[in-house]
Amino acid sequence: MREFAYARPASLADAASAFANGGEAAFIAGGHTLLPAIKSRLRMPDTLVDLAHVAGLTGIARDGDRLWIGAMTTHATVTGDATVAAAIPGLARLAAGIGDPQVRNRGTLGGVIANNDPAADYPAAVLALDAIVETDRGSYAADDYFQGMFATALADGEIVRRIGFRVPQAAAYAKFRHPASRYAVVGVFVARFADGVRVAVTGAGPGVFRWADAEAALSTDFSAAAVKGLTLDDGDLNTDIHASAEFRAHLAGVMLADAIAAA
Amino acid sequence: MQTRLTINGQDLSREVAPATLLVELLRDELGLTGTHIGCDTSQCGACNVLIDGVAVKSCTLLAVQADGKAVTTIEGLATGDTLHPMQAAFREAHGLQCGFCTPGMVMAGIEIVRRRGPNVDAETIAHDLEGNLCRCTGYMNIIKAIEAGARMMGETANA
CATH class of the missing domain: 3.30.43.10 (Uridine Diphospho-n-acetylenolpyruvylglucosamine Reductase, domain 2)
Known part of the structure; x- marks a missing residue:
C-alpha cells in the first residue's frame, strides 16, 4: 500500500x-x-x-429508554451481548448478519456509522430506532445525521463516541443480502414504539431513508396485512449490476413483510 | 514505527512501516508463508490468523494495529511433531485438495470452536464458514474435518 x-x-x-x-x-x-x-x-x-486505544469508546449500557453502545464496539460483541439481547434483540440479530465471523471480530458500529455506506446494515437500525449519535463535539438525532451516500452530519475530524438507540416495544431487520459481498441489496428495519412505528430502508437508494407510507400504515395496524401490496417508488432507487430499481422496489415490500413477521 | 508482537509464542520487537499489512509482515518479513493471500479483499479467509485467540483476516489489518498482541499463525498450532487437533482432523477427513485455503480454514475451524463450543453441529459450521472460500472441495470434507476437530478439541480440553 x-x-x-x-x-x-x-x-x-x-x-x-x-x-x-x-x-x-x-x-x-x-x-x-x-x-x-x-x-x-x-x-x-x-x-x-x-481509535482503538482511545478511552471511552467502548461499552454497552441501558439507561432508561436508551441502549447506549460505544462506537468502537465490534459487531461480534453486539451479536453476543446480553444487554443488547434483552433490550433490542433485533439489533443483535442485525449485527450477527454483517459480513462474516472474521469481519465481525474487527468491524465496529462507529466505523459503519461514520462511513455511511448506502448498503450498510446499521444505518437502518440507527434511523428506525430514532437513535442519538453522540460525538466529541455534540450529538445528532438520526433524522439529521444521515445525509445521503457516504455523507453524514459529521464535521471534518469529528469523532463518533457512542450511539443511543431508543428501546422499542418490538423491532426487527430483514435484508436480502448480496451472496458475495453480504451487503444489503435491500434491508428494512422496522421499530414499533408506543407513539408510532418507524421504518428505515437501506441498500435500495443513495442512502438510508425512512419509508413514510409504511410507517403510517403500520402505526395504525402493525401487521403484514396493513402494508400488503405497498411498494417503494422506484424512481429514487438504485440500479446496478446486481439489481434494477424496479426489483429493489419490490424487494423492499418483501423485506418489510419479513421484518414485521420477525419483530 | 517500533512494534512489539508475540508471534507463535515468540516475542518480537521491530521497526514496521505503518502501511505494512499484518499478512505482509508475516510472509515477507518473517518468512511465515503458511498464511496465504487469496483475494486480498477480505472475502476469502485464506489469510485468517488468531489475534489474542480471535480469528481475523490478516490482509485487512495493519501490523501496527496488532501491537502488543499475540498472533498465532498456522505454523504456531502444532506442538513439535504433534499436530493441533484441528490440523489432524483436516488430514483424517481429507478436508483439503490443493491446500491453498487450508490454513485459513483451520483457523476458521478453531474460531468456530471458540464461539460455538466443541459440540457444534455441521449446519452451524457450514454457516460460520461464510467468510472462507474453497475452490476445490465443495466444502463437505472441510465441514466434516471441523466437526471432528471440534470433538477432538473438546476431548483434549477434558483430558
Whole structure:
C-alpha cells in the first residue's frame, strides 16, 4: 500500500489533535472499509489516526429508554451481548448478519456509522430506532445525521463516541443480502414504539431513508396485512449490476413483510 | 514505527512501516508463508490468523494495529511433531485438495470452536464458514474435518 503516517492516541483530545496535524488524515476503527479503500486508492490519507486505544469508546449500557453502545464496539460483541439481547434483540440479530465471523471480530458500529455506506446494515437500525449519535463535539438525532451516500452530519475530524438507540416495544431487520459481498441489496428495519412505528430502508437508494407510507400504515395496524401490496417508488432507487430499481422496489415490500413477521 | 508482537509464542520487537499489512509482515518479513493471500479483499479467509485467540483476516489489518498482541499463525498450532487437533482432523477427513485455503480454514475451524463450543453441529459450521472460500472441495470434507476437530478439541480440553 501507499505509505502513510500512523498515530495511536489514547484520548479523544489527542485523537483530534493528531487528525488536525496529520495533513489529509483519516480515523481508523476496525479498518474493514478503510483499508480496502486505501488498497484500491479510493482513499489516499497522509495519516491514519487509530481509535482503538482511545478511552471511552467502548461499552454497552441501558439507561432508561436508551441502549447506549460505544462506537468502537465490534459487531461480534453486539451479536453476543446480553444487554443488547434483552433490550433490542433485533439489533443483535442485525449485527450477527454483517459480513462474516472474521469481519465481525474487527468491524465496529462507529466505523459503519461514520462511513455511511448506502448498503450498510446499521444505518437502518440507527434511523428506525430514532437513535442519538453522540460525538466529541455534540450529538445528532438520526433524522439529521444521515445525509445521503457516504455523507453524514459529521464535521471534518469529528469523532463518533457512542450511539443511543431508543428501546422499542418490538423491532426487527430483514435484508436480502448480496451472496458475495453480504451487503444489503435491500434491508428494512422496522421499530414499533408506543407513539408510532418507524421504518428505515437501506441498500435500495443513495442512502438510508425512512419509508413514510409504511410507517403510517403500520402505526395504525402493525401487521403484514396493513402494508400488503405497498411498494417503494422506484424512481429514487438504485440500479446496478446486481439489481434494477424496479426489483429493489419490490424487494423492499418483501423485506418489510419479513421484518414485521420477525419483530 | 517500533512494534512489539508475540508471534507463535515468540516475542518480537521491530521497526514496521505503518502501511505494512499484518499478512505482509508475516510472509515477507518473517518468512511465515503458511498464511496465504487469496483475494486480498477480505472475502476469502485464506489469510485468517488468531489475534489474542480471535480469528481475523490478516490482509485487512495493519501490523501496527496488532501491537502488543499475540498472533498465532498456522505454523504456531502444532506442538513439535504433534499436530493441533484441528490440523489432524483436516488430514483424517481429507478436508483439503490443493491446500491453498487450508490454513485459513483451520483457523476458521478453531474460531468456530471458540464461539460455538466443541459440540457444534455441521449446519452451524457450514454457516460460520461464510467468510472462507474453497475452490476445490465443495466444502463437505472441510465441514466434516471441523466437526471432528471440534470433538477432538473438546476431548483434549477434558483430558
